[in-house]
Amino acid sequence: MTRRRFCENVTRTALGCACLSAAVSAASADSPKPENREKAGATGSGKEHLAAACGTWCGACPAYLAKHGEEGQGQAKPQQRPSAPAQKGVPDPRWMEGLQCDGCLSGGTLAGHCRTCAIRLCAKNGQPDARCTECEELPCNRITSLIRMGDYLHRKEYLPNLEKIREMGAGEWAKMEDARWRCPGCGRPMSWYDTKCAGCGGPRPGAVFALPGDPS
Numbered sequence: 001m002t003r004r005r006f007c008e009n010v011t012r013t014a015l016g017c018a019c020l021s022a023a024v025s026a027a028s029a030d031s032p033k034p035e036n037r038e039k040a041g042a043t044g045s046g047k048e049h050l051a052a053a054c055g056t057w058c059g060a061c062p063a064y065l066a067k068h069g070e071e072g073q074g075q076a077k078p079q080q081r082p083s084a085p086a087q088k089g090v091p092d093p094r095w096m097e098g099l100q101c102d103g104c105l106s107g108g109t110l111a112g113h114c115r116t117c118a119i120r121l122c123a124k125n126g127q128p129d130a131r132c133t134e135c136e137e138l139p140c141n142r143i144t145s146l147i148r149m150g151d152y153l154h155r156k157e158y159l160p161n162l163e164k165i166r167e168m169g170a171g172e173w174a175k176m177e178d179a180r181w182r183c184p185g186c187g188r189p190m191s192w193y194d195t196k197c198a199g200c201g202g203p204r205p206g207a208v209f210a211l212p213g214d215p216s
Contacts, residue, residue: 048170052104053123055161057177062191063111067100081198084211089153133166154192180207
């Protein structure tokens with residue numbers, strides 16, 4: 001092989017490798033990284049991951065707000081929330097103390113009772129969107145038993161919420177619930193059993209269920 005032929009072969013090989021490398025880099029740039037793919041799948045186009053399998057709005061759950069509520073962001077301990085005292089339909093204010101959660105369908109951290117929830121696991125294994133909205137067995141014993149357990153006020157919204165999610169779609173329903181469970185004054189998210197806003201002290205939103213003894 002002549003010196004000229006050898007140089008031509010080396011040049012062609014180097015050019016081919018460079019083109020291949022560029023193509024691989026472009027493909028990698030177009031494909032989301034694993035962590036981004038997981039995040040996109042968790043949130044969809046908004047906050048659909050907070051539309052739980054059972055129909056509850058995770059955005060008003062004390063365990064979710066302990067991790068994601070605006071007053072708790074960047075702090076070791078979230079601001080104490082003014083919760084209603086324990087009584088019929090209202091759990092003990094300490095019921096989720098120390099628990100933190102990313103939301104039922106987030107794919108992230110779940111509170112212990114959500115990890116083992118029979119409703120969530122059943123919907124995950126049997127329903128296209130991992131919710132009970134299209135289940136032919138609804139209302140099944142799993143969900144009706146949970147609604148009756150403790151007779152908690154937020155659980156009475158499960159079945160009506162599932163119907164709304166089916167009619168509106170999870171994305172639109174999540175937008176509506178996100179707005180419904182915010183303080184009318186400062187816009188901070190409020191929990192199911194907050195008697196007033198943890199930030200500005202404003203009243204409980206009028207669009208949510210009333211607590212026992214609430215004059216509204």
